[in-house]
Every structure is written in C-alpha cells, then in structure tokens.
Amino acid sequence: MPRLKRDERVCPFCAETIKASAIRCRFCQSDVTPVVEPEAEAQAPANPFARYRSRSRSGSAVEESVEPVSEESEESDEPVSDQVTDESDEPVAETVPTAPRRTPAFRxxxxxxxxxxxxxxxxxxxxxxxxxxxxxxSTPSGTLVGEDARTEVLIAAADLAQRTLSYDYRTLANDMEVARARMTPRFRKEYDTTMAQVRANTTKNQIVLQAVAVSSAIISATEHKAKVLVFLNQTTTAGTGKKANQQMSRNSLVITLTRGDGDWDISKLTALG
Incomplete structure (x- = not known):
C-alpha cells in the first residue's frame, strides 16, 4: 500500500485514498467527515504529531521519528519547554502537597x-x-508477684502453723524446740508462755494434738512480710487404749510471716474460729 501524504486519508467506505479535508468520497460518493477544516488545511498539519526526517549521506535510507510537539514549536524548530503557561504567558507553579512540618516541641x-x-x-x-x-x-508498691515466691509463702505458712499447733506428750520438749526454731523472738516469748500453761495438763492427760493444713491463701505478701489465711483440721487425742478420747475440729488462722535474709518465720498467729 503506498504511503499516504500529509493531506490524504483512506475513505472509511471504499478504502480509496481521498483528501483529508474532503466531505464526499470521489469514488463511492459517500459523505465523509473531514479530518481538518478546509480553510485550516494550509496552516495545520493533518497529523497532530510533527515529523522530523533525517536522511543518510547517500540518501538511500530514510529514518523517521515522531514526537509530540506544539504548533509553535513546529514553526520555530525550537525545543518546547515543559513549563505550563496560562493566557498571560506567565509560568504556572505546580503545587505539590507536602507533609505537615514537625515543630521541635512535637519531636x-x-x-x-x-x-x-x-x-x-x-x-x-x-x-x-x-x-x-x-x-x-515485686511490683513498685512492694507486692510479691513471683509465682514460685508466692507458692513458697503458702507452703511456709502451712508448715509453721502445723509445727506450732502440733505436739505429743511423749515428745513435747522436742516438738516445742522444732516450733520455736522458726519463730521471731517476740512470738517465741508468747509461745513459751502459752505452752507453760498447757504443759502440765498435756503430760497428765496424755494429750496428742495433730494439726493438718488443708488449704491456704495469701492475704498480702511482700518480699519481707506476708499474711496468709490457713485452714486447719485439728485432731486431739486424750488418753490411750480403750479409754482414749478423740475429737476433731476445724480452725481458721491468719498467720503473719516475716523474713530477713533467710527463711520465713512466724511472727503472729490469730485464730478466727
């Protein structure tokens, strides 16, 4: 197919070559819409792209490049600026959104x-x-939060409650020494006073007192002091053989523990009933 000229185009009905500004095909007599107005044909090119051709020295090879340019640049052959201008030919600055400025106080x-x-x-x-x-x-307020440490408090409270409230008339002196070993000096004096009052009756009536802790709960605990609620089953046996009399009771106690650099010691015992 021969190359079309700048002022030519193909009829959409018969495919024959006609003028770009024609309003009727001269071959099939069909009405066609002109590509450019007849009066503007001499001023504006049919193709909106300016074509620049460069030939080799021999003239045998033709290279064609197509680049979009404005009408003014085609006439003046000068590079077209990318800057957009308005009707007054003044540059229009492009507004670029910027991030809000951070003040020193914000930073x-x-x-x-x-x-x-x-x-x-x-x-x-x-x-x-x-x-x-x-x-x-522990927390900043001093509350003990370590799981193993809190478990240690519960075990110590149950053990010391059993030591303090368990004794046998046959081994009374040894049982008292075992209990006193884990008491603060002040509570040890109270314990000695109480045991002095029951010693004679314990030996005379052959009393065996056995305390078993069944459950316990921490009321409060820090690294050096704790209060624990302990539930005990106490079995009291008086006498031996067929004349033995046995009674069981359930008691609730609040055990206060203190600790320096070593183990927990019992410093107070309060019976709740």
Whole structure:
C-alpha cells in the first residue's frame, strides 16, 4: 500500500485514498467527515504529531521519528519547554502537597513517649522473667508477684502453723524446740508462755494434738512480710487404749510471716474460729 501524504486519508467506505479535508468520497460518493477544516488545511498539519526526517549521506535510507510537539514549536524548530503557561504567558507553579512540618516541641514529645514506652516494656519484661524463673519479683508498691515466691509463702505458712499447733506428750520438749526454731523472738516469748500453761495438763492427760493444713491463701505478701489465711483440721487425742478420747475440729488462722535474709518465720498467729 503506498504511503499516504500529509493531506490524504483512506475513505472509511471504499478504502480509496481521498483528501483529508474532503466531505464526499470521489469514488463511492459517500459523505465523509473531514479530518481538518478546509480553510485550516494550509496552516495545520493533518497529523497532530510533527515529523522530523533525517536522511543518510547517500540518501538511500530514510529514518523517521515522531514526537509530540506544539504548533509553535513546529514553526520555530525550537525545543518546547515543559513549563505550563496560562493566557498571560506567565509560568504556572505546580503545587505539590507536602507533609505537615514537625515543630521541635512535637519531636521532643515523640522522643519522650518513645523512651517511656521502652522503659515500660523493659520493666514488664523484667518482672515477667523474674516471675517465670521463680525469683521474688515485686511490683513498685512492694507486692510479691513471683509465682514460685508466692507458692513458697503458702507452703511456709502451712508448715509453721502445723509445727506450732502440733505436739505429743511423749515428745513435747522436742516438738516445742522444732516450733520455736522458726519463730521471731517476740512470738517465741508468747509461745513459751502459752505452752507453760498447757504443759502440765498435756503430760497428765496424755494429750496428742495433730494439726493438718488443708488449704491456704495469701492475704498480702511482700518480699519481707506476708499474711496468709490457713485452714486447719485439728485432731486431739486424750488418753490411750480403750479409754482414749478423740475429737476433731476445724480452725481458721491468719498467720503473719516475716523474713530477713533467710527463711520465713512466724511472727503472729490469730485464730478466727
């Protein structure tokens, strides 16, 4: 198919070559819409793209490149500026949205918040680690939160309650020494006074008192002091053989424990009934 000229086009009905500005095909007599107005044909090219041709020195090869340019640039052969102008030929600045400007106060506040979050995370992580590893971790208020440490408090309270309230008339002196070994000096004096009053009756009536802790719960606990509610079953046996008299009772106690550098010691015992 021969190359079309700049002022030619193909009829959409018969495919014959006709003028670009024709309003009727001269071959099939069909009405067609002109590509450009007849009066503007001499001024504006049929193709909206300017064509620049360059030939080799021999003239045998033809290279054609098509680039979009404006009508003014085609006439003046000068590069077209990318800057958009309005009717007054003044440059129109392109508005680019920018991020809100951060003030120094905002940056300082952000830094402080980041530091506080990091410290809080480190504190929670440390408490969790210590609790998981059974250490005596505590909150800023002093409350004991380590699981193993709190379990140790419960076991100590149950054990010391049983030692204090259990004795046998046959081994009374030894039982008292075992109990006194885990008492604070002040509570030891109270214990000695009480046992001095019951010693004679215990030996005379051959009394065996056996206390068994069935459950316990922490009321409050820190690293150095704790209050524990202990539920006890106490069995009292008086006499021996067929004349033995046995009674069982259930008691509730509040055991107060204190600890220095060593084990928990009992410092107070309050019977709830």
């Amino acid at each position: 300082r506040l952000t830094l402080v918040l980041a530091v506080l979050v990091a410290l809080a995370a480190a504190g929670v992580g440390t408490m969790w680690w210590r609790a998981e590893h059974g250490s005596a971790a």
